[in-house]
Amino acid sequence: MERMNDDKPSPDPAVTDGRLLRGARSRRAVTRHAVDVASAEGLNGLSLGRLATDLELSKSGIQTLFRTKENLHLATVDAARDLFLDAVVRPAQSTAPGTARLRALVENWIAYAEKPLFTGGCFWSANLPDFDSRPGPVRDALAHQRRDWLTLISTELRNAIDAGEIRDLDTDLTAFQIDAILNATNIALRLDDKNATTRARRAIEAFLTRP
């Protein structure tokens, strides 16, 4: 049986239009490299010319794709979030809620900062300190992503409490502390601190085991 309103084929132009597809592909290639650069040298270390020479494109070609530098920043921030979700968050969603999922998140995060997914380590540890004093849409986007991350941890902590896996603690406060430990671990890793990961595991594990 056909759909009732088949007068609405409405094929999404973003999926069918070859021009838009090509543009999206190009943008993805640029932002993927931009995330690497920004994780190491900050979003301000990005420049159209720098990206152009790195990717062997023309400076004005890149400018056509993003029009302005702030748009490039925002696109890079979005790309970082997507990659982070793929590498850290989504793989953990297959585990059980509560401490199991929290441990998966932490392990994925440590791997994400240690391997690292981005050449300069954690994208937010590198760029939030840069933009937290700089009002504008970039700061807003980074702050929003941070908020989402903290909420994610807080929610899993609540799941763990409800399941009786851990003691009844302040989920927001603990999420804040776990995030603080992870960020500090990222810096320690960048400074070649050998004990960084084991220290992070020990500190966080203290929250995930009953007293």
Add this chain to the structure above:
Amino acid sequence: MERMNDDKPSPDPAVTDGRLLRGARSRRAVTRHAVDVASAEGLNGLSLGRLATDLELSKSGIQTLFRTKENLHLATVDAARDLFLDAVVRPAQSTAPGTARLRALVENWIAYAEKPLFTGGCFWSANLPDFDSRPGPVRDALAHQRRDWLTLISTELRNAIDAGEIRDLDTDLTAFQIDAILNATNIALRLDDKNATTRARRAIEAFLTRP
């Protein structure tokens, strides 16, 4: 009675030579402002021209004082440490070792990040993420200062343990956690998080009270 070897009047030229005194004064004025700029926009946000217009000096005049940009960075890093020691560490040295001094350090630090002493908040929270992936003397200096700060906290924790004020905990691990909380609090303050300071106090106080 006179000193044995009074053939060594050796007046320090840096104290008596008017030219060097003038230079030191000028350098201090520049670095004081440079710390403010760097705390808000990072050391890379510094530029000779920017500092010159801000302080109504000539660009080449500033360059005469520091010769190279890296020297300016290093001088700024040194100035930040001096101001931090005066504002946070030294006032706490008059309190008793152990938890009392730790609480004084934390309170001074919170005030330092909240008021703030530097317009952009904590200098190291802003610049360590920028330079941790960038080998060179600036990174080394920042890393060394971070190490000193962690050692300071760790030492006071040991004093508190020896005095029986707190339980026997891993001082390095706890110092790492306290520092992590403070850095995260600095970001939260920059993002206008109202609960930042009380949350920091609660989290840290958990380490300073017996279980």
Add this chain to the structure above:
DNA sequence: AAACAATACGAACGATCGTACGTAAATGCA
């Protein structure tokens, strides 16, 4: 007194930045 040292300025350099504009090629739509 003359010789030297340190600070300060002005001018100029090559380089890179973000952006604007014109043009060409490819693609979709009428």
Add this chain to the structure above:
DNA sequence: TGCATTTACGTACGATCGTTCGTATTGTTT
């Protein structure tokens, strides 16, 4: 088949960057 849209490139503009050089001023030393 025309016409609009999107991507891509080349060029050029004004601004700012770090650095070099020459010069004047002030202070110290001999």
